[in-house]
Amino acid sequence: MNAKTQHTRRNILKSTLGIAGLAASGITSRVFAQQARGPGRPAGPGRPAAAALPGTQVVLLGTRAGPGVDLKRAETSTAIIVDGTPYLVDCGYGTVRNLTAGNINAQRIEKIVFTHLHNDHTTDVPALLSLQWTGGRTKPIDLYGPHGTERMVRAIVEYCKVDGEIRTVDEGRTARIEDLYKGHDVEATSKAVDVFKDERVSVTAVQNTHYPEHSLAQMPHRSIGVRFDSKTRSVVVSGDTNYSKNLVSLASGADVFICEIMDQATRDRWLEQVKQDPSVMQRASVARHVAETHSTPEDVGRMAAEAKVKLLVLNHLLTNAGTTSPAAPLIEGVRKFYSGEVILGEDLMMI
Numbered sequence: 001m002n003a004k005t006q007h008t009r010r011n012i013l014k015s016t017l018g019i020a021g022l023a024a025s026g027i028t029s030r031v032f033a034q035q036a037r038g039p040g041r042p043a044g045p046g047r048p049a050a051a052a053l054p055g056t057q058v059v060l061l062g063t064r065a066g067p068g069v070d071l072k073r074a075e076t077s078t079a080i081i082v083d084g085t086p087y088l089v090d091c092g093y094g095t096v097r098n099l100t101a102g103n104i105n106a107q108r109i110e111k112i113v114f115t116h117l118h119n120d121h122t123t124d125v126p127a128l129l130s131l132q133w134t135g136g137r138t139k140p141i142d143l144y145g146p147h148g149t150e151r152m153v154r155a156i157v158e159y160c161k162v163d164g165e166i167r168t169v170d171e172g173r174t175a176r177i178e179d180l181y182k183g184h185d186v187e188a189t190s191k192a193v194d195v196f197k198d199e200r201v202s203v204t205a206v207q208n209t210h211y212p213e214h215s216l217a218q219m220p221h222r223s224i225g226v227r228f229d230s231k232t233r234s235v236v237v238s239g240d241t242n243y244s245k246n247l248v249s250l251a252s253g254a255d256v257f258i259c260e261i262m263d264q265a266t267r268d269r270w271l272e273q274v275k276q277d278p279s280v281m282q283r284a285s286v287a288r289h290v291a292e293t294h295s296t297p298e299d300v301g302r303m304a305a306e307a308k309v310k311l312l313v314l315n316h317l318l319t320n321a322g323t324t325s326p327a328a329p330l331i332e333g334v335r336k337f338y339s340g341e342v343i344l345g346e347d348l349m350m351i
């Protein structure tokens with residue numbers, strides 16, 4: 001073991017210089033995860049299954065930002081496992097595969113919450129639901145999210161029904177797909193509303209700032225941040241968002257705050273594009289969307305500090321460097337405002 005690996009993760013994360021030094025030497029956040037004792041352990045085969053542990057565990061199933069496929073990070077999804085029962089927040093492409101990689105039984109998922117319905121948060125839902133039915137599931141599953149969730153789930157049921165008709169005739173299956181999957185639209189407001197409550201968790205949500213005012217005025221779609229409170233832990237997932245006062249209130253005092261992040265260079269690049277063509281700000285465009293609707297490291301640090309969260313986990317990494325972004329520029333911005341513990345999220349990290 002060399003001198004660097006003798007650092008505890010906590011010590012490394014406390015020091016911006018430490019992070020910068022490690023990043024410069026090519027040691028990435030995955031090493032922090034592997035060194036971790038406690039929060040930030042990798043989940044997966046050969047390691048304790050989160051579902052077998054008491055208390056509340058978080059497993060990051062997908063940590064990339066935006067629609068796309070790469071081999072390092074899956075699209076966004078987070079599992080929150082309470083006394084062995086998994087709940088899912090978002091379900092982007094790669095979620096189903098990473099549930100298997102993380103030793104989480106997809107058949108046991110009974111409740112899914114969507115922060116919003118951009119496809120990088122929903123693409124694997126048809127795969128998950130159809131696999132649950134062909135896997136023999138007969139108990140209903142509830143899916144919650146902003147306006148449009150109920151309609152999206154109905155459409156997925158229609159998709160599943162074609163396969164269902166064949167297998168019902170050919171394999172003698174009896175469970176009716178339309179009885180299994182129920183979508184529920186959740187209100188998005190500045191005050192926290194109940195999403196659902198059961199014997200293990202209470203889940204609440206607020207509207208965040210992923211959709212700007214001029215877009216909200218033209219559509220019924222909304223975006224939310226969600227909070228899970230169990231007996232042992234409180235976990236908040238920001239969803240995609242710019243700085244949000246509502247989110248700060250929702251995350252107040254949380255044990256774990258999982259927040260999206262976009263590096264400053266990425267925002268600067270999109271703003272530069274806007275500067276060269278100012279008409280972009282007058283119309284809908286990808287450049288404007290990216291520049292306006294995500295959080296820079298400083299935004300994330302401010303929210304974490306104002307909410308006084310105990311642990312900040314950086315997620316949905318949107319950077320010029322793609323999915324292999326060095327940690328230093330992200331952590332440095334956060335550190336201007338937040339001095340607590342920070343983890344750079346990786347797929348299959350258990351927290």
Ligand SMILES: [Zn+2]
Binds near residue numbers: 066076118240316
């Ligand atoms: Zn997204």
Ligand SMILES: [Zn+2]
Binds near residue numbers: 210
């Ligand atoms: Zn989004």
